[in-house]
Amino acid sequence: MAAAAGPVIRGRGLGKTFHRKTGETVQALDEVSFEVAAGSLTALVGPDGGGKTTLIRLVAGLMGLDRGELTVLGVDVGADPQAVQDRIGYMPQKFGLYEDLTVQENLDLYADLHGVPAADRRRQYPQLMEMTALEPFTRRLAGQLSGGMKQKLGLACTLVRAPALLLLDEPTVGVDPLSRRELWDIIDALVRDQGLPVLLSTAYLDEAERCEHVVVLRQGKVLAQGPPAQVRALAAGRTFLTTPPAGQSAREALAGFLDDPAVIDASPDGGRIRIVRDGSPAPPSPGAAVLEPATARFEDGFMMLLQAAAQRGGGVPTPAAEPSPPPPAATASPERREPVVEVRDLVRRFGAFVAVDQISFDVRRGEIFGLLGPNGAGKTTTFRMLCGLLSASGGTLRVAGADLRRGAASARQKIGYVAQKFSLYGQLSVEENLDFFASAYGLHGERRRERIAWAMTQFELGPVAHQLGGQLAGGYTQRLAMAAALLHQPQILFLDEATSGADPLARREFWGRITDLARQGVTIIVTTHFMAEAEYCDRIAILDSGRVLAEGAPAEIRALGRTAANPEPTMEDAFIAVIEQARAGPAPRQAA
Amino acid sequence: MNAPRPQSGRLVAKLRRIRALIGKEGRQVMRDPSSFAIGVILPLMLILLFGYGMSLDVRHTPIGVLRQDPARDAREIEASFRLSPYFRTRSIGSMAEAQELMQSHAVNGVVLIPPDFSRRAAQGDASLQILVDGVDGNTARIIEAYAGAAVAQAGVRRAAEGQGAAASGGQAVVVSQLWFNSANDSRYFLVPGLIVLIITLIGAFMTSMVVAREWERGTFEALFVTPVRVDEILIGKVTPYFLLGLGGLLLCVAAARFLFHVPFRGSIPALMGASMLYLLVSVAGGLLISSGLKSQFLASQVTLVVTFMPALMLSGFIYDLRSVPAPVRLISYLVPARYYVTMLQTLFLAGDVWSVILPNAAVLAVVATVLLALARRATRKTLG
Numbered sequence: 018m019a020a021a022a023g024p025v026i027r028g029r030g031l032g033k034t035f036h037r038k039t040g041e042t043v044q045a046l047d048e049v050s051f052e053v054a055a056g057s058l059t060a061l062v063g064p065d066g067g068g069k070t071t072l073i074r075l076v077a078g079l080m081g082l083d084r085g086e087l088t089v090l091g092v093d094v095g096a097d098p099q100a101v102q103d104r105i106g107y108m109p110q111k112f113g114l115y116e117d118l119t120v121q122e123n124l125d126l127y128a129d130l131h132g133v134p135a136a137d138r139r140r141q142y143p144q145l146m147e148m149t150a151l152e153p154f155t156r157r158l159a160g161q162l163s164g165g166m167k168q169k170l171g172l173a174c175t176l177v178r179a180p181a182l183l184l185l186d187e188p189t190v191g192v193d194p195l196s197r198r199e200l201w202d203i204i205d206a207l208v209r210d211q212g213l214p215v216l217l218s219t220a221y222l223d224e225a226e227r228c229e230h231v232v233v234l235r236q237g238k239v240l241a242q243g244p245p246a247q248v249r250a251l252a253a254g255r256t257f258l259t260t261p262p263a264g265q266s267a268r269e270a271l272a273g274f275l276d277d278p279a280v281i282d283a284s285p286d287g288g289r290i291r292i293v294r295d296g297s298p299a300p301p302s303p304g305a306a307v308l309e310p311a312t313a314r315f316e317d318g319f320m321m322l323l324q325a326a327a328q329r330g331g332g333v334p335t336p337a338a339e340p341s342p343p344p345p346a347a348t349a350s351p352e353r354r355e356p357v358v359e360v361r362d363l364v365r366r367f368g369a370f371v372a373v374d375q376i377s378f379d380v381r382r383g384e385i386f387g388l389l390g391p392n393g394a395g396k397t398t399t400f401r402m403l404c405g406l407l408s409a410s411g412g413t414l415r416v417a418g419a420d421l422r423r424g425a426a427s428a429r430q431k432i433g434y435v436a437q438k439f440s441l442y443g444q445l446s447v448e449e450n451l452d453f454f455a456s457a458y459g460l461h462g463e464r465r466r467e468r469i470a471w472a473m474t475q476f477e478l479g480p481v482a483h484q485l486g487g488q489l490a491g492g493y494t495q496r497l498a499m500a501a502a503l504l505h506q507p508q509i510l511f512l513d514e515a516t517s518g519a520d521p522l523a524r525r526e527f528w529g530r531i532t533d534l535a536r537q538g539v540t541i542i543v544t545t546h547f548m549a550e551a552e553y554c555d556r557i558a559i560l561d562s563g564r565v566l567a568e569g570a571p572a573e574i575r576a577l578g579r580t581a582a583n584p585e586p587t588m589e590d591a592f593i594a595v596i597e598q599a600r601a602g603p604a605p606r607q608a609a
Numbered sequence: 610m611n612a613p614r615p616q617s618g619r620l621v622a623k624l625r626r627i628r629a630l631i632g633k634e635g636r637q638v639m640r641d642p643s644s645f646a647i648g649v650i651l652p653l654m655l656i657l658l659f660g661y662g663m664s665l666d667v668r669h670t671p672i673g674v675l676r677q678d679p680a681r682d683a684r685e686i687e688a689s690f691r692l693s694p695y696f697r698t699r700s701i702g703s704m705a706e707a708q709e710l711m712q713s714h715a716v717n718g719v720v721l722i723p724p725d726f727s728r729r730a731a732q733g734d735a736s737l738q739i740l741v742d743g744v745d746g747n748t749a750r751i752i753e754a755y756a757g758a759a760v761a762q763a764g765v766r767r768a769a770e771g772q773g774a775a776a777s778g779g780q781a782v783v784v785s786q787l788w789f790n791s792a793n794d795s796r797y798f799l800v801p802g803l804i805v806l807i808i809t810l811i812g813a814f815m816t817s818m819v820v821a822r823e824w825e826r827g828t829f830e831a832l833f834v835t836p837v838r839v840d841e842i843l844i845g846k847v848t849p850y851f852l853l854g855l856g857g858l859l860l861c862v863a864a865a866r867f868l869f870h871v872p873f874r875g876s877i878p879a880l881m882g883a884s885m886l887y888l889l890v891s892v893a894g895g896l897l898i899s900s901g902l903k904s905q906f907l908a909s910q911v912t913l914v915v916t917f918m919p920a921l922m923l924s925g926f927i928y929d930l931r932s933v934p935a936p937v938r939l940i941s942y943l944v945p946a947r948y949y950v951t952m953l954q955t956l957f958l959a960g961d962v963w964s965v966i967l968p969n970a971a972v973l974a975v976v977a978t979v980l981l982a983l984a985r986r987a988t989r990k991t992l993g
Contacts, residue, residue, distance in 0.1 A: 077834045079992045098990065103836045113831020115633060117640040122633070129629030130835045132622045158640075174831070184834075 025090055025182050025214045026053035026076055032084030033071055033237075037488075045071040047237040049085070053182075053216050053230070058208045060225045061218040062319065063234035064520040069218035070110065072234070073186050076216065077107045090181050106175030107184045112167050113174070116160030120151055120170055123159050127174040137178065145173045148203050163392040165196025172203060183207065185217035189224065191517050193391040193546050194589050195596060201227065220520050221547075222316040223589075231315075233322055240322045245315050252317035255281075257292045257308035268385070268532055268553050275529075282320040284525070285552040287588075288572035293317045295324075316521065323522060354381040357417055357509060357540045358403065364411035365398050365563075372398040374563035375412065380556075382508075385531060385541045387551045390560035391596060396544045399560070400513055403542065404434050417508050430458075433502035433510045437517065443487025447478050447497055450486050451504065458505035472500035476530070495519065495527060503534070510534065512543040516550060528553045548588040559595050566599045626837055630845025634819070638849065647815050648850075652807045652857045656864045659803045669694070672718040673701040673710050680727035686737065690720060707740070717742045797872070800865040801953040802926030805946050806917070807861055808884065811854040812891025813916040817899040817908040820846060824903035833990040843988060847892050854888040855881075865957070875956030879966060883956065886973040887949040891916065893980035894945075900987040920946035925954075948972045 033046040046068045053059045061069040074080045076089055078098025087094050089101045114123055124145070128138055146152040149169040154162065159170060168188055175183060185204075189197045201224070207213045217228075225231050226245050233240040233248065241248055261270035267285035274283040274292055282293040291311065358380040365373040373395045380386040388396045401407035402414060405421050405428055414421045419428035441450055451472055455465045473479055476496040481489060489497065495515065502510060512531075516524045528550065535541055543554065551557050551571055558568040567574055571588065578591025586594070638644040674687050691698045699716070701707050707719045721738035729736070741753055823829045832842070862880070865871040873880075894916055899908045921927065923937070924946035930938055941947050948969040955965045 074992060079830065079833055079990070081991065099836075099838070102834045102990070105834060107831065107834035109827050109830040111827025111830065113828050115637065115828060116826070117637045118633065122636065126629055126633050127835065130626050130832070130837050132625060132836065171831075 023055070024052040025055050026051075026088070026216065028052070028072075028076075028085065028087045030085035031072070031075065031082060031087060033068075033075065033080065034083055044237050046075075049234070049237070049239055051232050051239065051242055053214055056208070056212040056214055057230055058204070058215045058228045059217075059230040059232065060228040061216070061232050061234055062220075062222060062225045063240070064323070064522050065220075066236070067234040067520075068237040069234055070186055071237075073107075073184050073216065073218060076101075077105065077184055078102050104180065105182045105184060106180035108168075108171045108175050108186065108188060110186045110190065112171040114159040114167060114171055117158065119156050119158055120162070121155040123170060123174055124177060128177040131178045133178045141177060145176060148206070149173050150199070163196070165192045165200070165392055168192055168196065168200055169203070172200070176207075179211070180213070183213055183215045185215065187218050187220060189219060189221060191514070191546065194548055194592050195391045197221075197546075198593065222314075222319055222521060225319075226315040233319065235323060235326050238326075240326055248318035248322065249313050249315050250318065251321045252293055252313035254310070254313075255294050255321070256311045256313040256317045257294065258286065258289050258311040259292060259308050260289055266555060268528075268555075269536070272529070272532065281324045282317065282525070284549070285571070287552065287575050288570065291317075293320055295321075319521065354383060356380060357382050358386075358542070359413070359415040360399075360403075361414075362412035363399070363402065363409055363414055365395075365402060365407065366410045372563055373402070376560070376563070376565045377412075378558055378565065378568060380509075380540055380542060382540055383535050383538045384556065385535050385543065385554045387554035387557035388542065388544045388560060389548070389551055389557055389592060390544075394560040395563040396560055397513065398563075400511060400542075400544060404432055404511055405429050430505065431508045433505070433507035435498050435502045435510070435512045435515050437514045441486045441494065441497060441501065443485060445486055446483050447486060447489070447493075448473075448482045450497060451478075451501060454501040455504050460505060468504050468506070472504060475503075476500040495523065496530075499530065503539075507539070509540045509542065512541065514544050514546065516545060516547060524550065548592055551588050551592075559592060561596050561599055567595050622836070623838070623841060627841050627844050627848075630837070630841060631848050634845060634849040637819070638853065644815065644819065647818070648811055648853050648857075651810060652860060655803060655807060655810075656800075656861060656868075659799050660864060660869050669697045670718070671697050671699070671716045672720060673707055673716040674698050674720045674722070675701040675704065675707050676722040677724040678722055678726040682727035682730050683722045686722060686726075687720075711740065711742060714742070797958060798926075798954060800861070800869050800871050801957045802924075802950060804858060804861040804865075804884070804953060805887070805920050805924055805926055805950050807857045808854050808888050808949075809891050809916050809920040809946060811850060811857050812888050813895035813898070814909065814912050815853070816846060816850045816892050816895030817902075817912045818895075818905055819850075820896060820899035821903055821905045821908035824899075825905055830992060833992075839988050839990055840985065843896065843985060846896065847889075850892055850895075851885075851888055854891070855884070858884050858888075871957060873957055874960040876961050879961050880953075880956050883949060883952040883966065883970055883973075886970055886977060887945065889977040890945045890973055890980060893977055893984050896984035897980055897987060900984060916946075919944040923947065924950040926950050945973060945976050 029050050031046050031049040032044075035043045035045055037043060049068070049072065061072060063069060071080065075082055075087060076094065078089075078094045078101045082095045090104055092100045094101050115126065118126065124142065128141075133141070146155070149166075149172065151166065151170060151173065154166065159167065162170060172185070172188065188204075189200060192200065204215060204217075205227070208215055219225060226249075229244060230242065231245050231248060232242040259274075261267045267288055267290050270290060271283050271285065274280050274290060279294050280292055281295055282291075284291050292308065293313075356379040358378075360379070361377050362375045363373055363377070364371065364375055376395075376399065378386075388399060390396050398407065402409050402421070403416060405416075409422060416428045417431040419431075421428055442453065445453065448469070451469045452465075455469055460468055473482065476499065478493070478496060478500060481493055484493075486494070486497065498515070499510075499512075516527055519527065524547065531541055531543075531553065543550075545551065551574075554571060556568065556570055557574055559566045559574070567577055574595075575586055575588055575591045578586035578594040580586070580594075583590060638648055672690065674690055676683050676687050687698070687700075690696050701710065701719065704721075707721070710716045711719060719740040721740065723737065726737060739753065739757075823832070829842075858881075862873075866873060895912060898912050898915065902908045902911060919941075923930075923941040923944045925941070926946070930941050930947070933941070952966050952969045955962050959965075
């Protein structure tokens with residue numbers, strides 16, 4: 018296949034409008050013009066509902082265009098979608114795998130559909146298997162693969178015959194950092210070695226940084242496009258690092274900085290705070306913090322773009338910039354607060370398989386504790402035991418003073434749980450959902466009204482009170498789920514990958530709320546695949562194969578990844594280093 | 610990049626894709642427990658349930674006999690009930706006991722032979738009382754009829770023996786005879802009706818579920834962005850469930866013939882032809898429903914209401930369409946199952962009566978064509 022001169026995708030003035038059943042229209046894409054050059058890697062980034070998926074589906078010929086011209090591989094997609102579909106590879110957000118078929122059968126199906134001759138398969142299959150490391154699992158059902166393996170299989174299915182263009186819709190959602198890195202190695206190799214043009218969408222901004230070309234979409238409009246350096250340059254000279262005031266963690270100090278209208282973004286970064294400021298000269302900040310210039314990242318420039326767009330167009334609330342009360346003075350330092358979750362030598366077996374192998378940790382009141390680990394590390398199993406949804410095979414487990422192995426029911430009253438897939442009723446309105454959960458928790462009368470009113474104000478659900486749960490935008494769904502979990506004023510809140518698939522803005526907002534809750538004395542335990550989010554935690558534990566490999570404050574964990582080659586490791590680098598070290602050597606049962 | 614391939618090459622590629630889709634579908638049915646349950650277990654359960662558990666006949670119905678007359682005539686009447694295969698009799702001593710047994714549903718009816726029965730029988734105006742539990746109206750009517758027949762029979766025998774008043778020899782006795790279902794066995798029409806239900810279930814219900822499932826799980830999205838054409842996807846869905854439906858049909862026919870000994874007077878080719886037409890109608894209906902409703906739950910509910918329930922209630926399988934109100938009968942003409950039931954009942958109990966089969970088959974052929982065309986139009990390789 019000769020790399021054709023000129024772009025493989027060329028879109029001019031693309032417009033797409035959706036009509037909801039309620040009668041309102043949604044402008045999914047508005048005057049979008051962009052190009053994907055031959056042999057290049059292009060990323061679509063932006064908040065949820067920005068139009069990323071719609072754009073990819075238009076390119077794949079799965080939707081009709083309302084306005085504009087779109088040519089893919091030299092073909093007008095609107096006029097002849099099949100001609101495009103014959104030649105491209107496409108991985109939708111939901112994989113598109115048949116879960117009742119084995120890995121091999123899925124591959125064979127797609128090879129048959131693409132008419133790949135037997136000789137080509139003999140050459141192609143070993144390559145794909147080597148690339149995806151799925152060789153040992155060819156006879157396993159696709160439904161029994163982990164999230165990362167499913168993504169790799171989905172990718173392999175699109176590559177059974179060399180496509181002329183690859184479209185990937187959020188290929189790394191719900192995938193742990195290790196699998197994410199493997200997936201990216203594959204994508205990089207495809208682009209570099211085979212000159213395959215790739216268009217992908219992502220919620221991970223560090224991934225955008227690896228692409229040659231980035232298109233930032235917000236509310237259906239292109240905010241910026243070009244090489245990632247161009248977006249990064251927006252924040253150059255405006256990015257700083259600072260140390261939180263004494264006695265405060267980076268997370269607790271964030272709100273103070275965000276109150277400053279000149280501060281566009283503030284996030285924890287290895288025990289310190291990363292700040293992006295607008296152009297105005299820095300006035301003395303709260304506590305006269307010393308701002309130390311830092312290298313701008315793509316994410317910093319991205320936040321500036323969104324901020325500018327929000328000011329121009331309005332509409333979307335700025336991230337987590339809500340005024341919050343100062344922390345209660347009575348709060349003792351975390352070290353001296355009493356533990357509310359005590360886990361000792363906890364074991365859970367499924368038949369011969371040990372999912373959780375003698376783990377121990379404590380979580381103190383008002384603390385945010387993060388459980389990190391690759392898929393299958395035992396996080397969800399641990400979580401379910403902590404919530405009393407699963408019984409332990411051994412060890413002790415005390416939650417909010419109750420022994421979960423005996424008095425599970427009384428402990429559950431003190432627990433709030435937000436599952437990976439929010440369990441809300443799509444056919445009930447926001448208000449009705451809250452009402453239902455309030456009655457499920459046994460709230461009634463004055464207290465019930467009071468708590469629902471609290472939830473409505475605390476999570477700013479007023480504007481959508483009468484909207485159906487199933488029609489809420491992503492950010493609101495998450496708020497509603499948290500509001501429902503907090504109605505009965507639990508002492509402990511469990512969040513299982515609550516931000517999976519959420520965009521950076523929604524995640525900032527989410528962590529702003531979590532910080533508030535922690536300040537009010539609620540203990541929070543989270544799992545997440547976003548290593549940057551681990552920075553918000555007071556302490557984190559990294560799990561693999563059912564054991565705790567490392568535990569400590571974010572800065573301590575990051576230090577574990579420090580090498581001569583990488584003196585300033587990110588949380589993700591540290592995570593991967595800890596896991597790989599443990600997997601390489603004989604498992605150290607006793608931490609030093 | 611691809612040189613235009615010759616026509617035959619394109620056809621081969623098309624057939625390969627169809628084969629791949631059919632193979633995939635087959636594996637899914639075998640592996641997915643819910644598909645297997647609906648496609649294989651449920652038909653078997655229905656056969657056993659309808660064949661053994663459900664019967665509209667009265668047989669061994671418990672009744673009580675309260676005989677207050679010790680004479681021979683009265684004893685004979687009691688014996689005729691006792692010897693009848695339709696009843697299981699028990700003797701009762703008093704009216705109070707009769708009442709108690711009726712109330713506790715220990716018996717479904719009581720035959721009361723009054724003290725003056727034989728005396729009045731000699732005079733030719735004997736009467737006996739039959740109390741029937743009316744809760745189950747159907748059973749009640751049948752007990753009533755059987756009891757009347759038993760009494761009349763006894764009367765005839767007595768007349769033949771020359772006893773009683775010779776003057777009353779002019780008693781008329783109705784002799785009824787049933788045609789086509791000479792054994793008057795409800796299984797004879799229930800089992801053919803069952804075929805209708807099973808074919809509807811596999812054809813419409815399963816097809817709509819599996820298509821909706823592909824929408825729900827997002828597998829269609831990936832499938833669409835391949836060289837697969839819409840007609841190939843449809844053929845890939847229709848074929849496996851058409852074959853599965855034929856399997857269900859053979860199972861039912863075998864059960865009818867060898868398990869329940871239902872006579873089959875028509876020919877196998879006629880049966881297969883009629884069944885294939887109806888199967889095609891069902892599968893096309895399922896495709897059409899699921900192309901509009903992309904959730905498994907909705908598709909299954911709608912299919913149940915639109916195809917399965919009418920096939921059960923309005924096809925003439927359980928309720929004779931000649932005895933339903935005229936508006937309902939008019940509606941029943943819209944139910945494809947009705948035409949198939951008519952053909953099946955004819956084939957099983959009467960034979961290859963072409964004057965009945967051909968017009969009904971023609972209706973089904975037209976319906977199948979229209980539904981398939983609509984399903985083809987409704988299925989597009991687009992989302993949202």
